[in-house]
Amino acid sequence: MNILHVSAECFPVAKVGGLADVVGALPKYQNRIGAKSSVIMPMYNNAFVNENTFETLHDGQLKLGVTDFGFQIKVLKNLVLDFDTYFVHVKELLFKDYVYSADDTDRFLAFQIAALDWILQLDKKPDYIHCHDHHTGLIPFMLQESYKYELLNKIPVITTIHNAQYQGWMPYEHLHKIPEFNLSNGGLLDWNGVINPLAAAIKCAWRVTTVSPSYMEELQQNANGLEHLLLAENKKFVGILNGIDAEVWNPKTDQHLVKNFNITSIVSGKKANKDWLCKTFNLDPNKPLIAFIGRLVGEKGAELLPEVFKAVLKELDVSLFLLGSGFEETEKQLLHLREENTGNYNCHIGYDEKLSHIVYAGADFLLMPSRVEPCGLNQMYALRYATVPVVREIGGLKDTVTDINDDGFGIVHKETTVEDIFKAIKRAEQFYKDNKLFKQNRKTMMQIDHSWEASAKTYINLYQSITQTND
Numbered sequence: 001m002n003i004l005h006v007s008a009e010c011f012p013v014a015k016v017g018g019l020a021d022v023v024g025a026l027p028k029y030q031n032r033i034g035a036k037s038s039v040i041m042p043m044y045n046n047a048f049v050n051e052n053t054f055e056t057l058h059d060g061q062l063k064l065g066v067t068d069f070g071f072q073i074k075v076l077k078n079l080v081l082d083f084d085t086y087f088v089h090v091k092e093l094l095f096k097d098y099v100y101s102a103d104d105t106d107r108f109l110a111f112q113i114a115a116l117d118w119i120l121q122l123d124k125k126p127d128y129i130h131c132h133d134h135h136t137g138l139i140p141f142m143l144q145e146s147y148k149y150e151l152l153n154k155i156p157v158i159t160t161i162h163n164a165q166y167q168g169w170m171p172y173e174h175l176h177k178i179p180e181f182n183l184s185n186g187g188l189l190d191w192n193g194v195i196n197p198l199a200a201a202i203k204c205a206w207r208v209t210t211v212s213p214s215y216m217e218e219l220q221q222n223a224n225g226l227e228h229l230l231l232a233e234n235k236k237f238v239g240i241l242n243g244i245d246a247e248v249w250n251p252k253t254d255q256h257l258v259k260n261f262n263i264t265s266i267v268s269g270k271k272a273n274k275d276w277l278c279k280t281f282n283l284d285p286n287k288p289l290i291a292f293i294g295r296l297v298g299e300k301g302a303e304l305l306p307e308v309f310k311a312v313l314k315e316l317d318v319s320l321f322l323l324g325s326g327f328e329e330t331e332k333q334l335l336h337l338r339e340e341n342t343g344n345y346n347c348h349i350g351y352d353e354k355l356s357h358i359v360y361a362g363a364d365f366l367l368m369p370s371r372v373e374p375c376g377l378n379q380m381y382a383l384r385y386a387t388v389p390v391v392r393e394i395g396g397l398k399d400t401v402t403d404i405n406d407d408g409f410g411i412v413h414k415e416t417t418v419e420d421i422f423k424a425i426k427r428a429e430q431f432y433k434d435n436k437l438f439k440q441n442r443k444t445m446m447q448i449d450h451s452w453e454a455s456a457k458t459y460i461n462l463y464q465s466i467t468q469t470n471d
């Protein structure tokens with residue numbers, strides 16, 4: 001079984017968030033159970049690309065409306081990843097020092113067209129094409145409708161929704177850039193009067209998956225405008241919980257940590273990482289350390305954090321640390337908060353992979369007050385590093401975290417409000433004081449298995465079920 005994943009991000013090549021973690025792990029675990037899974041992604045002008053060498057497999061020309069662009073498909077020459085990774089190189093459009101920006105429409109259109117042009121001329125074509133998020137949302141449409149790709153229209157195409165908040169909307173002036181199709185089927189591209197690549201993917205993909213079962217249910221009520229479409233297409237939908245790459249995220253071997261640990265050395269291991277964090281960021285190591293890691297956007301409840309932190313710092317005896325970037329105003333408020341709270345609060349505004357690993361290991365609690373959380377990986381990393389997740393009961397958080405009061409191991413709150421988040425942190429402060437229970441809970445958390453094995457198999461079964469139904 002030959003599967004080609006198409007994605008804008010893939011760890012360790014280019015990561016903005018959880019999409020990269022999933023696309024960097026799922027193919028690896030699919031290969032371990034006998035599939036031949038590979039990835040095609042854009043070639044960005046980033047550190048990974050500059051540190052490695054590439055070989056050109058294919059040279060082509062693509063048309064975006066009236067403009068021609070040369071493109072190459074490249075592979076790594078000096079390094080072997082856990083799966084074959086193909087890179088679409090379009091110098092003028094994709095080769096930038098960012099992944100996403102305001103010019104994404106043309107960039108990801110070119111990426112998708114180049115990927116399909118390349119597949120079209122392959123002797124051995126993939127058995128399945130697995131697209132991820134709206135950046136690849138026009139592929140199911142083009143496979144089904146564009147005359148140019150008629151030869152590929154029997155290849156089952158699956159779309160995974162990692163986040164339905166972003167849909168890739170584009171005005172109709174871009175319509176002519178999509179390889180020619182029967183215009184009377186143009187409605188498949190449309191949702192509410194604009195071209196909507198995520199909606200097109202939902203309409204045209206053979207199956208659609210969401211990254212947790214609860215998120216699939218919730219989307220029917222809250223899908224940023226696509227609710228009716230989801231209801232109409234719900235027979236295509238399957239919710240498959242993400243896993244984590246338990247080899248990359250392993251406190252026993254993690255190269256980023258100050259000290260490694262396993263289930264028999266939790267206390268000393270976590271202490272060494274916490275001490276380093278507290279020393280580096282001027283925090284009191286004797287207080288429970290509550291951390292947040294993530295994009296500072298509305299979905300994550302981030303704009304409430306400055307107010308929550310202010311109240312917590314006034315009333316509770318804990319230390320707070322935040323690693324993230326996003327809304328400028330939230331960043332400003334978070335930085336400003338440091339001035340009056342030295343010793344109990346600090347933040348690092350920016351993206352830092354290494355620091356994130358130390359925070360998962362060194363924190364006592366990890367805060368995730370998300371408004372929307374399709375799956376969430378942070379809480380699963382936290383569990384693996386014996387850090388108590390403090391989460392809102394939503395999406396994948398609901399599927400992976402059970403409250404301590406319900407015989408579970410985490411702290412769960414109902415709403416993304418300042419009051420609820422504050423109360424959850426207060427419960428964390430209390431829980432930390434129960435030394436025996438707190439220590440025992442760390443062991444329980446470390447034994448929870450969220451590795452990819454089971455979900456990788458579920459995806460394979462899903463692909464097979466498509467072939468069986470359509471044979």
Ligand SMILES: Nc1ncnc2c1ncn2[C@@H]1O[C@H](COP(=O)(O)OP(=O)(O)O[C@H]2O[C@H](CO)[C@@H](O)[C@H](O)[C@H]2O)[C@@H](O)[C@H]1O
Pocket residue numbers: 016017018019021022162163211242293294295323324325350351352353356373374375376377378396
């Ligand atoms: N400033 C920073 N520095 C270092 N690392 C940082 C960072 N900010 C975030 N990260 C890292 O980025 C990843 C975030 O993953 P999530 O799954 O929590 O969220 P995201 O919303 O990006 O993903 C979307 O896709 C994933 C994958 O399907 C879903 O789990 C999720 O719910 C959905 O919103 C984690 O690896 C985290 O450590």
